[in-house]
Amino acid sequence: MLEPLARHSMVKASTAGWAAVMNRYPELASEPIVASWAHAGRPLVVRRPVCSDTAGLVPLGLPLPPTHGKRRIAVSLAAIDIVASAPPPLLADAATPAPASWHPTIDKLLTLLPETRSYGSLAWQHLTGLPYLSDSSDLDLLWPLSSAKQAEFLLSGIAGIAKQAPMRLDGEITGPAGGVQWRELCGADEDEVLVKGPAGVTATTRAAFLAGQVS
Known part of the structure; x- marks a missing residue:
């Protein structure tokens, strides 16, 4: 199957x-x-x-x-x-149609994790050539997580970039079980987070998700 x-x-x-x-x-x-x-x-x-x-x-x-x-x-x-x-396009490939004011933020994100992928308005404009971006658009991203050890560095980096970004940074940290909204993962290890997977939404703890556990 x-x-x-x-x-x-x-x-x-x-x-x-x-x-x-x-x-x-x-x-x-x-x-x-x-x-x-x-x-x-x-x-x-x-x-x-x-x-x-x-x-x-x-x-x-x-x-x-x-x-x-x-x-x-x-x-x-x-x-x-x-x-x-x-997979959805890499942020590096999708960045061309982004507003000029976004590019310093995109450069920082790519330095943080070159494997970052894009979805949402930026990705759709890149993939179709149609005008998806507007003044109120978010930058929607997927950050693949390779290990729990990487998580703290990645989350603190995203949070720091988000504070200075001219747009809202939205998106998910992705692992074997699916994706979790990055802001949810900024809490304590025992906190419950919602994992969006191919079959639906499940709940687990922050620590379990970052450890790559699949329920």
């Missing part, structure tokens, strides 16, 4: 698969940017499943840019109709 794709993975749909999506969600076919999404080579993002999702299909999301209503559209796709998948 194939492992489920990780949350935030970017996938591309086959032409036939996207036609099936349009048939399954006819209300979306009237939105030109959605109807032509796969034909334009634009990706979808893997999300957590919800009760209304069809069993056996991969739950996916498509956030529209502000010029098209900023809707978050949920669809699902058969695994056979996914023709490509990749």
